[in-house]
Amino acid sequence: MKMEEVDIGTTTEPLLKVEDLAVEFHVSGTVQRALQGVSLTLQRGRTLGLVGESGCGKSVTSLSIMRLLPQPPGHYAGGRIVLEGRDLLSMPERDMRVLRGGRIGMIFQEPMTSLNPVYTCGEQIVESLTVHSGLSSKAAMDRAVELLDLVGLPSPKERAHDYPHQLSGGQRQRVMIALALANDPDLLIADEPTTALDVTIQAQILDLMTDLRERTGAAVLLVTHDLGVVAQTCDDVVVMYAGGVVEQAPTKALFADPQHPYTIGLMAAVPRIDTTVDRLSTIAGSVPPPWVKIDGCRFASRCPLADDRCRSAVPPLREIGPDHAVACWRAPIEETTV
Amino acid sequence: MTAMLEVRGLTKHFPVRRGLLRRVVGHVQAVNDVSFDVNEGETLAIVGESGCGKSTIGRTVLRLVEATDGSVRLDGEQILNLSTDAMRDMRRKLQIIFQDPFGSLNPRMTVAETLAEPLLLHGLATPDTVDDKVTELLRTCGLSRFHAQRYPHEFSGGQRQRVGIARALATRPRLIVCDEPVSALDVSVQAQIVNLLQDLQAQFGIGYIFISHDLAVVRHIAARVAVIYLGRIVEEATAEALFAAPRHPYTLSLIAAAPRPDPTIRDGTEPVQGDAPSALAPPSGCAFHPRCPMAQEVCRTERPELRALGATRVACHFAEEVVPETVAIQTTPTAPSLQRRLDVLQSAALKKQSAT
Ligand SMILES: Nc1ncnc2c1ncn2[C@@H]1O[C@H](COP(=O)(O)OP(=O)(O)OP(=O)(O)O)[C@@H](O)[C@H]1O
Ligand SMILES: Nc1ncnc2c1ncn2[C@@H]1O[C@H](COP(=O)(O)OP(=O)(O)O)[C@@H](O)[C@H]1O
Ligand code: SF4
Ligand code: SF4
Ligand SMILES: [Mg+2]
Ligand SMILES: [Mg+2]
Numbered sequence: 207m208k209m210e211e212v213d214i215g216t217t218t219e220p221l222l223k224v225e226d227l228a229v230e231f232h233v234s235g236t237v238q239r240a241l242q243g244v245s246l247t248l249q250r251g252r253t254l255g256l257v258g259e260s261g262c263g264k265s266v267t268s269l270s271i272m273r274l275l276p277q278p279p280g281h282y283a284g285g286r287i288v289l290e291g292r293d294l295l296s297m298p299e300r301d302m303r304v305l306r307g308g309r310i311g312m313i314f315q316e317p318m319t320s321l322n323p324v325y326t327c328g329e330q331i332v333e334s335l336t337v338h339s340g341l342s343s344k345a346a347m348d349r350a351v352e353l354l355d356l357v358g359l360p361s362p363k364e365r366a367h368d369y370p371h372q373l374s375g376g377q378r379q380r381v382m383i384a385l386a387l388a389n390d391p392d393l394l395i396a397d398e399p400t401t402a403l404d405v406t407i408q409a410q411i412l413d414l415m416t417d418l419r420e421r422t423g424a425a426v427l428l429v430t431h432d433l434g435v436v437a438q439t440c441d442d443v444v445v446m447y448a449g450g451v452v453e454q455a456p457t458k459a460l461f462a463d464p465q466h467p468y469t470i471g472l473m474a475a476v477p478r479i480d481t482t483v484d485r486l487s488t489i490a491g492s493v494p495p496p497w498v499k500i501d502g503c504r505f506a507s508r509c510p511l512a513d514d515r516c517r518s519a520v521p522p523l524r525e526i527g528p529d530h531a532v533a534c535w536r537a538p539i540e541e542t543t544v
Numbered sequence: 545m546t547a548m549l550e551v552r553g554l555t556k557h558f559p560v561r562r563g564l565l566r567r568v569v570g571h572v573q574a575v576n577d578v579s580f581d582v583n584e585g586e587t588l589a590i591v592g593e594s595g596c597g598k599s600t601i602g603r604t605v606l607r608l609v610e611a612t613d614g615s616v617r618l619d620g621e622q623i624l625n626l627s628t629d630a631m632r633d634m635r636r637k638l639q640i641i642f643q644d645p646f647g648s649l650n651p652r653m654t655v656a657e658t659l660a661e662p663l664l665l666h667g668l669a670t671p672d673t674v675d676d677k678v679t680e681l682l683r684t685c686g687l688s689r690f691h692a693q694r695y696p697h698e699f700s701g702g703q704r705q706r707v708g709i710a711r712a713l714a715t716r717p718r719l720i721v722c723d724e725p726v727s728a729l730d731v732s733v734q735a736q737i738v739n740l741l742q743d744l745q746a747q748f749g750i751g752y753i754f755i756s757h758d759l760a761v762v763r764h765i766a767a768r769v770a771v772i773y774l775g776r777i778v779e780e781a782t783a784e785a786l787f788a789a790p791r792h793p794y795t796l797s798l799i800a801a802a803p804r805p806d807p808t809i810r811d812g813t814e815p816v817q818g819d820a821p822s823a824l825a826p827p828s829g830c831a832f833h834p835r836c837p838m839a840q841e842v843c844r845t846e847r848p849e850l851r852a853l854g855a856t857r858v859a860c861h862f863a864e865e866v867v868p869e870t871v872a873i874q875t876t877p878t879a880p881s882l883q884r885r886l887d888v889l890q891s892a893a894l895k896k897q898s899a900t
Contacts, residue, residue: 259730259732260730404757404820405798405801405803406801406815407593409801409815410816410817412803431730433731434760434802434804436805437805437807438803461805461808464881464885471732471889473882474882474886476731479760479802482763483764485739485742486738486764487886488735489735493730510890510896511889539888540888
């Protein structure tokens with residue numbers, strides 16, 4: 207069976223635009239705001255990094271884009287997610303299913319949860335190819351082996367008949383990538399694709415993703431908590447904190463000129479393999495739990511520059527340089543008199 | 545002079561059982577002939593890929609698993625053949641903290657109860673003094689006595705790790721095995737815990753075996769580093785020497801693979817190929833040869849012994865030919881703008897502190 211292609215329009219850039227997205231979780235009678243006013247833009251052929259500490263809303267953002275947010279307890283409380291001119295939040299689930307695995311490829315942290323344990327790796331790719339691209343099963347099997355070869359799985363012809371549990375973590379992640387790329391997606395969403403892997407295997411997988419991105423021209427949304435991964439692979443970065451975007455910029459600009467106190471604190475806290483310091487710099491305190499209601503800036507409880515305005519009014523995301531935006535009343539910091 | 549902890553020829557083979565009769569069909573060579581020292585107040589890091597035997601080394605040193613062979617001496621006293629009674633006493637001096645403090649804390653015990661238990665068991669407190677001791681421990685680890693009556697689930701990951709550290713610290717240990725203690729923590733909290741571990745070491749002279757897969761954390765915290773591949777030490781050196789001039793091709797590829805948080809140094813070196821082989825069927829000769837870019841014929845047949853090369857110990861036939869420049873481990877200072885802004889934030893934090 208072949209699902210018909212859904213026309214998602216051919217309007218010009220950008221590929222993906224998330225506007226003012228708000229997501230809530232309704233948990234045992236309480237409403238927890240997981241995302242508040244999240245906006246981001248992804249251009250074709252670029253890799254956008256979504257970075258932040260655990261619980262800041264990276265996965266909720268990427269699940270929302272794929273419309274895979276568990277509902278309930280999840281609930282879209284506002285905003286738009288626009289892929290090539292069409293709002294995904296108002297799209298019928300039937301059309302979404304055509305997009306997922308078709309024009310949107312997905313890679314998750316733990317491939318075991320997204321690969322089906324009772325089908326061989328080859329069968330899963332064949333299934334996706336016949337459903338989305340309408341290939342015959344013979345042609346699909348040939349293509350599946352080609353894809354497994356492309357992602358660097360050793361002896362792909364034989365491995366196609368292996369079940370996921372027969373592969374190592376790195377090999378499973380390669381299969382996941384082959385599956386995500388099967389139908390030439392325009393958008394690849396990768397949520398912590400290398401977090402569970404050794405650095406050696408991580409380097410292989412990130413190389414592979416960069417290589418494939420260059421070859422296919424797909425746009426990549428890379429979710430990670432690792433600033434090193436961002437620096438090495440992303441063109442642009444969005445920094446999230448406690449459910450909101452605090453800073454966004456081209457990668458080079460962000461690292462050369464970090465402006466938000468949280469971004470600065472985060473960068474300074476990362477130990478370096480190529481420099482030594484006497485003592486690691488820390489950010490005092492910890493992320494506020496999601497049930498705490500915050501009126502002003504979400505970082506105020508940990509920010510040394512916080513004043514009354516910070517605690518009462520939410521700082522808007524505003525441009526302070528080319529494509530560089532910060533949500534902080536006091537930025538640019540150096541001009542701030544302390 | 546003998547070191548505080550001396551590990552010699554440590555070996556652990558786990559039997560692999562199959563079938564109805566649970567017959568032994570082979571052995572996982574988890575740890576093979578591992579020797580190292582840890583001095584008082586010193587940190588030795590153990591690094592390597594998943595499954596290479598890091599945790600098993602830590603656990604055999606503590607006798608949480610029994611060694612197949614080898615010797616472990618703490619302050620000259622052989623640990624591996626101590627009786628159960630004598631070992632209970634020894635446990636006071638040897639402690640461990642884990643990656644997941646939640647899994648290792650009893651969910652039904654308050655923090656006060658968790659900390660009181662080892663204090664009373666080892667006679668380090670009496671029922672009269674135990675509350676004060678618990679409070680002191682909490683304070684040492686950056687918690688307050690308000691945390692004492694709470695349960696583990698009420699804490700954040702960083703706070704739970706502080707409780708785990710406090711529990712290890714309770715018995716005034718000589719050595720703590722830290723098995724990936726910061727791997728599950730966020731960067732900002734990781735920095736707090738690393739600083740705490742360093743402060744405690746400076747204050748009490750504790751030796752650490754610091755198990756980690758994060759080379760950047762290791763470079764920061766460790767005085768010496770042992771790199772493990774498939775259960776064997778392939779290189780051991782001071783942190784300074786290891787990062788400036790790695791001698792083993794595997795060390796080199798680990799360093800090259802660590803992603804650096806600096807977009808101006810994206811280096812195009814090829815990552816090491818393939819997966820780590822299984823400890824069930826280690827390759828012949830040098831275990832690294834199937835992945836090694838420098839491998840020669842001899843590497844397939846002869847296992848290189850660990851040997852001294854300057855102050856480094858290395859197990860590679862061609863260690864002299866390893867060129868560290870290939871990974872360009874250049875020293876890059878913190879971006880000046882980052883430093884300036886950090887200074888602004890820090891002086892603001894100080895001002896705030898003195899105002900309250
Ligand atoms: N109780 C056990 N029975 C059988 N094999 C074991 C046992 N414990 C560990 N092993 C095996 O010993 C080897 C070393 O395991 P170990 O847990 O020490 O690795 P590690 O370096 O700590 O890995 P990680 O980074 O994943 O924590 C592995 O091959 C593992 O499968
Ligand atoms: N299924 C769920 N039910 C309730 N709360 C959730 C659920 N999934 C995520 N959350 C909450 O949403 C927030 C963001 O989580 P997440 O996006 O997973 O963070 P991360 O940035 O680590 O990926 C957190 O406070 C988390 O507890
Ligand atoms: S708005 Fe205020 S509290 Fe928030 S980051 Fe900026 S200075 Fe700090
Ligand atoms: S002994 Fe040979 S295979 Fe092993 S690390 Fe050295 S060069 Fe490589
Ligand atoms: Mg996540
Ligand atoms: Mg381990």
